[in-house]
Amino acid sequence: MYSSATTPAPTATRPALRPPTAAGTRPGPKPVPQSRPAAPRGTDARSTDARGQAGRTALGLRAPDAALNGGAPRQAPVRPGERMLRGRPGQPVVAERIDPAALQTPAVRAALAGISRICPAFTPRQVLREGSRHILVAGTIGRAPVVAKCLAPQAVRGDQFDQLVADFHHEVAVYRAFVRHRPPVRLPRLVAADHDRCVLVVERVPGRPAARERHPVNAPTPGEVRAILGAIRTLNLWRPPTDVFHTPLDYQMEIARFHSVGQLTDRDAGDLRGLLHGLSHTPLQLCHGDALLSNMLLAPSGPVLVDWEQAGWYLPGYDLAVLWSVLSGDTAARRQISQLAQSGGTMARDAFLVNLVLVLMREIRLYDVPGAGEEQRIMIRRLYDDAALARRAVRAAVGTR
Numbered sequence: 001m002y003s004s005a006t007t008p009a010p011t012a013t014r015p016a017l018r019p020p021t022a023a024g025t026r027p028g029p030k031p032v033p034q035s036r037p038a039a040p041r042g043t044d045a046r047s048t049d050a051r052g053q054a055g056r057t058a059l060g061l062r063a064p065d066a067a068l069n070g071g072a073p074r075q076a077p078v079r080p081g082e083r084m085l086r087g088r089p090g091q092p093v094v095a096e097r098i099d100p101a102a103l104q105t106p107a108v109r110a111a112l113a114g115i116s117r118i119c120p121a122f123t124p125r126q127v128l129r130e131g132s133r134h135i136l137v138a139g140t141i142g143r144a145p146v147v148a149k150c151l152a153p154q155a156v157r158g159d160q161f162d163q164l165v166a167d168f169h170h171e172v173a174v175y176r177a178f179v180r181h182r183p184p185v186r187l188p189r190l191v192a193a194d195h196d197r198c199v200l201v202v203e204r205v206p207g208r209p210a211a212r213e214r215h216p217v218n219a220p221t222p223g224e225v226r227a228i229l230g231a232i233r234t235l236n237l238w239r240p241p242t243d244v245f246h247t248p249l250d251y252q253m254e255i256a257r258f259h260s261v262g263q264l265t266d267r268d269a270g271d272l273r274g275l276l277h278g279l280s281h282t283p284l285q286l287c288h289g290d291a292l293l294s295n296m297l298l299a300p301s302g303p304v305l306v307d308w309e310q311a312g313w314y315l316p317g318y319d320l321a322v323l324w325s326v327l328s329g330d331t332a333a334r335r336q337i338s339q340l341a342q343s344g345g346t347m348a349r350d351a352f353l354v355n356l357v358l359v360l361m362r363e364i365r366l367y368d369v370p371g372a373g374e375e376q377r378i379m380i381r382r383l384y385d386d387a388a389l390a391r392r393a394v395r396a397a398v399g400t401r
Contacts, residue, residue: 102127103137111135111150114199118192122148122201133164138204145204146191167309168198170246174308175202177244185235186304205306207299211326214292215363215379219330228296229340231303232319236285248289248312251276251354258361268391271398272357275350282347284313291319292326317341317352321359328382346400353394360387 102108103124115122121141128136128147132154138147155164175190188202210220210228220228252273259269288295289310297304324337341352364383367376 102130105130107135107153108137110153111137111148111199114150114194114197115148115201117197118194118199119146119148119201122146132158141191141201144191146201147188147204149200149202151198165198168200169195170311171307171309172200173244174311175200177240181240183235183240184238185231186299186302187308188304188306205297205299205304207297207304209294210296210298210303211293214294215326215328216293217329219327219333220293220298222332224298225330225333225336227298228293228303228323229320229336231296231305232288232291232323233340235305236287236316236319238286240286245286245312247284247314248310249314249318249358251315251358254358254361258358258365261365263361263364264357268357268394271391271394272354274398275354275394279315279347279351279354282315282351285316285318287312287314287318289314289318291322293323315351315355316344316348318355318359321352321355324356325359325363325383325386328379328386350397353390353397357387357390357394360390 103112103126107130108127112122112124115124115137119141122139123141124137124139126138128138131152133152134155135150135152136147137150138145140146151164151168155161158164172193172195175193178187179190186205188205191201191203193200210224211218219225255264255269255272255276258264259266264272288305288308289312290307291305295305295307297306320337320341324334324341327333327337338352342349360383364380364387367383368380372380
């Protein structure tokens with residue numbers, strides 16, 4: 001909720017699917033963030049071989065009975081026109097001053113009108129974000145701190161309006177389902193929601209984002225990483241007795257899409273389809289779907305997961321693959337994630353690898369765009385290195401079948 005992350009036509013209710021095997025369609029890619037902070041000079045001066053060897057150690061995936069030899073805090077991306085409050089490291093993002101005029105812009109005033117319809121006692125305090133997709137306003141209801149999330153007026157006029165509305169409806173449905181069936185992880189409590197006008201009000205949890213960038217330069221501490229992985233693991237093992245969740249990702253369609261644009265070779269696509277065939281009877285896993293560090297708050301009581309727009313059933317290890325893809329600067333954290341992903345056996349390892357390749361293809365598609373600056377090109381090179389590593393791990397896994 002405090003930072004936006006990611007995206008079928010709006011419907012009253014999404015079809016429910018239980019864990020077995022089927023998958024729906026994947027929402028389109030999110031708008032491309034502008035850039036990431038520069039890495040220290042010399043970071044990418046290492047040779048390709050040295051980088052590949054470091055990546056192989058970080059991935060740490062292995063075939064049964066043999067080691068795999070070969071191939072190795074999100075600052076929410078601020079889109080053009082967005083304002084984002086930035087707290088100091090280690091402090092909650094709650095007390096920074098903002099120009100009162102921010103509450104008087106036409107977009108914010110329209111959002112406040114929608115909020116007042118469902119929460120007449122809402123008193124706005126500060127604009128956390130005014131972007132092209134969502135507007136976040138912090139305020140109070142009585143003495144209770146809350147955050148209101150609304151669709152931005154620009155989104156209503158944009159070509160992704162139907163997609164954004166569908167995602168918003170799903171997030172509201174997820175929060176309502178969590179009221180009936182409390183999950184084993186911490187998340188903001190639902191206060192009010194207007195399904196038709198796309199307004200969501202939840203409690204404001206004290207804490208700070210685990211990272212302020214999608215691909216953070218400074219990763220969380222080892223203790224914070226362990227806590228985050230513990231929360232993700234707890235969620236993934238949960239089997240909710242609810243019909244609200246769907247399957248956001250059609251794996252075969254994603255493979256075909258990346259293959260058609262040249263991101264996957266014929267061999268890559270064949271290898272992934274081979275692994276998918278072996279996973280056809282693997283139970284799906286409930287995942288957050290957008291497990292970026294910027295969608296996790298580090299609160300005194302532990303990690304708090306926010307932005308549930310993409311929650312649903314995925315192949316095992318999807319959330320772990322997302323975390324692995326954005327922690328390029330933390331070899332130890334990547335090793336932890338890899339070990340956790342393969343702790344469930346060969347099927348869990350294969351599912352993680354399929355997820356990892358598709359997540360990395362998506363990240364490359366988001367960032368590898370014309371006009372990228374030098375800092376962004378450094379990150380793009382790292383993503384290509386990671387993708388090559390994941391391909392080699394997939395080929396090794398196929399060879400053990």
